[in-house]
Amino acid sequence: MTLNQLTAHEAINLIKKKRITAYEIMQDIFNQIDKVDNLIKAFLVINREEALKQAKEIDKKVKNGEKLPPLAGVAVAIKDIIATRGTETTCGSKILKGFIPPYNATVINRLREAGAIIIGKTNMDEFAMGSSTENSAFGPTYNPWDLERVPGGSSGGSSAAVAADETFVALGTDTGGSIRQPASLCGMVGLKPTYGRVSRYGLVAYASSLDQIGPIAKDVTDCALVMKVISGHDNMDSTSVNLEVPDYLKSCQEGIKDLKVGVPKEYFIEGIDPEVKGALDKALKIFEKLGAKIEEASLPHTEYSLPTYYLIATAEASSNLARYDGVQYGYRAEEYEDLSSMYQKTRSEGFGSEVKRRIMLGTYALSSGYYDAYYLKAQKVRTLIKEDFDKVFSKYDILITPTSPTPAFKLNEKVSDPLTMYLSDIYTIPINLAGIPAISLNCGYSKGNLPIGLQIIGKHFSEETILRAAFNFEQNNGVEKKKPSIKPAKHKEAKK
Amino acid sequence: MTEKIITKKEVEYVAELAKLEFNEEEKEEFTSQLNSILDYFKKLNELDTERVEPTAYVISMPNLLNEDKVKPSLPQDEVLFNSKYVKKGYFKVPRIM
Numbered sequence: 001m002t003l004n005q006l007t008a009h010e011a012i013n014l015i016k017k018k019r020i021t022a023y024e025i026m027q028d029i030f031n032q033i034d035k036v037d038n039l040i041k042a043f044l045v046i047n048r049e050e051a052l053k054q055a056k057e058i059d060k061k062v063k064n065g066e067k068l069p070p071l072a073g074v075a076v077a078i079k080d081i082i083a084t085r086g087t088e089t090t091c092g093s094k095i096l097k098g099f100i101p102p103y104n105a106t107v108i109n110r111l112r113e114a115g116a117i118i119i120g121k122t123n124m125d126e127f128a129m130g131s132s133t134e135n136s137a138f139g140p141t142y143n144p145w146d147l148e149r150v151p152g153g154s155s156g157g158s159s160a161a162v163a164a165d166e167t168f169v170a171l172g173t174d175t176g177g178s179i180r181q182p183a184s185l186c187g188m189v190g191l192k193p194t195y196g197r198v199s200r201y202g203l204v205a206y207a208s209s210l211d212q213i214g215p216i217a218k219d220v221t222d223c224a225l226v227m228k229v230i231s232g233h234d235n236m237d238s239t240s241v242n243l244e245v246p247d248y249l250k251s252c253q254e255g256i257k258d259l260k261v262g263v264p265k266e267y268f269i270e271g272i273d274p275e276v277k278g279a280l281d282k283a284l285k286i287f288e289k290l291g292a293k294i295e296e297a298s299l300p301h302t303e304y305s306l307p308t309y310y311l312i313a314t315a316e317a318s319s320n321l322a323r324y325d326g327v328q329y330g331y332r333a334e335e336y337e338d339l340s341s342m343y344q345k346t347r348s349e350g351f352g353s354e355v356k357r358r359i360m361l362g363t364y365a366l367s368s369g370y371y372d373a374y375y376l377k378a379q380k381v382r383t384l385i386k387e388d389f390d391k392v393f394s395k396y397d398i399l400i401t402p403t404s405p406t407p408a409f410k411l412n413e414k415v416s417d418p419l420t421m422y423l424s425d426i427y428t429i430p431i432n433l434a435g436i437p438a439i440s441l442n443c444g445y446s447k448g449n450l451p452i453g454l455q456i457i458g459k460h461f462s463e464e465t466i467l468r469a470a471f472n473f474e475q476n477n478g479v480e481k482k483k484p485s486i487k488p489a490k491h492k493e494a495k496k
Numbered sequence: 497m498t499e500k501i502i503t504k505k506e507v508e509y510v511a512e513l514a515k516l517e518f519n520e521e522e523k524e525e526f527t528s529q530l531n532s533i534l535d536y537f538k539k540l541n542e543l544d545t546e547r548v549e550p551t552a553y554v555i556s557m558p559n560l561l562n563e564d565k566v567k568p569s570l571p572q573d574e575v576l577f578n579s580k581y582v583k584k585g586y587f588k589v590p591r592i593m
Contacts, residue, residue, distance in 0.1 A: 356516055379550030
């Protein structure tokens with residue numbers, strides 16, 4: 001076993017006990033990246049020298065007997081939508097190729113103060129718009145469990161990197177499921193915090209009322225560790241909430257006896273893969289064994305979530321992406337007649353087709369004559385969706401659902417029809433509309449050895465509860481602990 | 497056959513608003529895709545939302561204001577760093593008037 005295969009909490013412990021050095025860990029991490037990333041393509045940028053330098057500094061601290069910060073020596077990969085000072089940040093888009101942020105996102109500063117070592121930036125669907133990482137301007141990322149399949153999206157690079165032991169943890173972002181769905185498809189733990197729990201300062205905005213940054217990790221303990229570090233009020237983000245950050249690690253340890261669990265019936269309709277349903281049924285029995293009380297619940301407006309999301313998110317995106325005009329940073333077209341055509345050519349040449357599609361939808365929905373029928377209507381339905389959750393949470397502590405209707409699908413399977421792709425997020429989207437927290441973790445494998453994810457949803461600021469439920473399930477679920485084999489297909493057709 | 501909700505002319509108008517340009521083939525493809533998507537969105541009309549308040553912000557926190565204090569910001573050279581079209585502290589663009 002190599003050191004990159006450890007979890008973050010195991011590595012931290014061994015560093016503290018002086019059994020291994022942070023430098024040795026970094027070497028194994030980079031060896032793994034060198035070994036597998038040409039197959040997985042999780043990374044866009046790798047900061048090898050800087051990471052090794054920081055590892056040496058941690059080792060010096062250990063040698064001097066200094067007190068170590070909570071994530072000392074932990075390798076972290078960052079989704080390329082989060083600003084890292086001095087390191088290229090592209091958002092998976094041609095329009096930001098070569099862009100170097102002059103500041104760090106708040107989460108980056110917090111990770112660094114905690115001793116974490118940022119090893120690189122990961123691939124993603126362009127501007128976080130997608131569910132497969134196939135919309136990256138720099139090529140897709142491949143699922144470590146089956147290289148012919150997608151890792152999910154839009155945080156596909158982050159999720160694949162953790163699953164392939166190329167990093168201990170990663171940061172992703174979630175606007176409609178982009179942390180949870182790729183975590184599910186790669187067998188990892190992914191948490192989307194309550195809206196406002198984690199600062200969005202330095203997060204390139206897609207849909208400002210929905211976006212959140214969160215951890216993707218190998219287990220619930222690592223997830224809780226990172227949450228503790230990145231959460232909390234930030235003066236630089238006016239939507240970040242001034243609430244104390246609990247000790248997420250400590251609260252995991254308590255049991256879940258008498259925890260009231262609701263299972264929304266609207267999430268178990270047609271289209272769900274029978275193996276996913278089977279895994280969920282098995283999981284619910286485990287929760288019962290652990291003392292939880294399970295009942296059927298109802299979220300009657302579930303079927304309206306997708307159109308609501310795609311109207312609100314695209315409207316907000318059309319506004320947020322208006323800044324990409326070639327003037328101050330990023331790509332600028334070479335040939336144009338005047339200012340207006342410079343904007344048009346820059347944006348048309350710089351953006352990919354899914355981004356353009358969403359900007360068009362959003363612009364239409366906000367335009368004069370259509371605003372009431374589309375955007376305003378969607379905001380009102382959003383209220384109804386949120387109220388569904390308020391009602392169930394007056395009765396239940398958590399809800400349990402599948403994360404994705406299917407395990408990882410094949411590359412190119414869904415690209416030709418945008419609507420089909422949108423349906424992959426059907427279980428994750430309502431959560432963003434309500435602004436509540438949710439975690440996805442592995443609950444089994446399909447016959448084809450593909451991970452199946454379980455989603456635990458809580459009310460606003462109940463990350464402690466969902467982490468506790470996740471931890472108890474993880475420790476008692478009897479699911480085999482496997483690692484992906486990362487092998488290319490044995491019988492590939494000879495290239496003509 | 498989906499009833500046309502948005503015409504090619506409207507697609508051209510929206511593209512102008514969004515400062516995007518498309519060739520004929522792309523316009524056809526977009527018109528068709530947008531129509532399918534908007535047709536699906538019609539579903540929302542099944543709901544009576546007349547007495548429902550819109551949600552713009554999901555958490556019920558009051559609007560927070562910072563004190564009006566001047567703090568250090570980015571130095572000019574860092575601001576200009578990401579463009580190659582720079583002159584004497586300005587970003588250069590095609591003439592506006």
